[in-house]
Amino acid sequence: MELDPSDLEEIANLFRDDSRERLINMEEALLALEASPGDQENLMTIYRIAHNLKGSAGVLGFKTVSEFAHALEDLLRGIQDGIAPVTKELITLLLQSVDVLSSLIKASFEGPSVLSPEQLGLLRRLRSLCAREDSDYSRPFAKSAPAAVDSPASAAILAENRRPEIEMEPPEKKATV
Numbered sequence: 001m002e003l004d005p006s007d008l009e010e011i012a013n014l015f016r017d018d019s020r021e022r023l024i025n026m027e028e029a030l031l032a033l034e035a036s037p038g039d040q041e042n043l044m045t046i047y048r049i050a051h052n053l054k055g056s057a058g059v060l061g062f063k064t065v066s067e068f069a070h071a072l073e074d075l076l077r078g079i080q081d082g083i084a085p086v087t088k089e090l091i092t093l094l095l096q097s098v099d100v101l102s103s104l105i106k107a108s109f110e111g112p113s114v115l116s117p118e119q120l121g122l123l124r125r126l127r128s129l130c131a132r133e134d135s136d137y138s139r140p141f142a143k144s145a146p147a148a149v150d151s152p153a154s155a156a157i158l159a160e161n162r163r164p165e166i167e168m169e170p171p172e173k174k175a176t177v
Helices: 005-035 040-060 063-080 088-108 117-130 136-141 152-161
Strands: none
Touching (some): 005 040, 005 088
């Protein structure tokens, strides 16, 4: 079954609207987690949002968004498993990640999104916090077959840590954000 371009545009617009709400919920849950660091329910909420954003962005072909959300999801899983404690500094890093995801989602509707140097630094920080040789969390970033990316710049930035993804074209008509 092939989707009509207008259907794909409608799905992408739903993603944009849904992601705004999810990022607001993620930010609220992060602030609640800062107040109560042991709250596993808030931590799971944050994890689910990152997971859903990763998958939805991947299906729509927003690879940079999907890759960033994937790194965030892996770190959140590591936090759940006790690899990194919930600290004020970690909450600040996670809140910065919400801002980056919001920015990348907006940029994806204007064309292929590329990580800025600051965003790349944050991505590397997320990855470094959950990557240990004796941990399953280092595995998602192991060398793998190159995946399709949404721009040559993204390919260069993410080449060392890619996973294969489904390749889909973004909507023909660009929605305004």
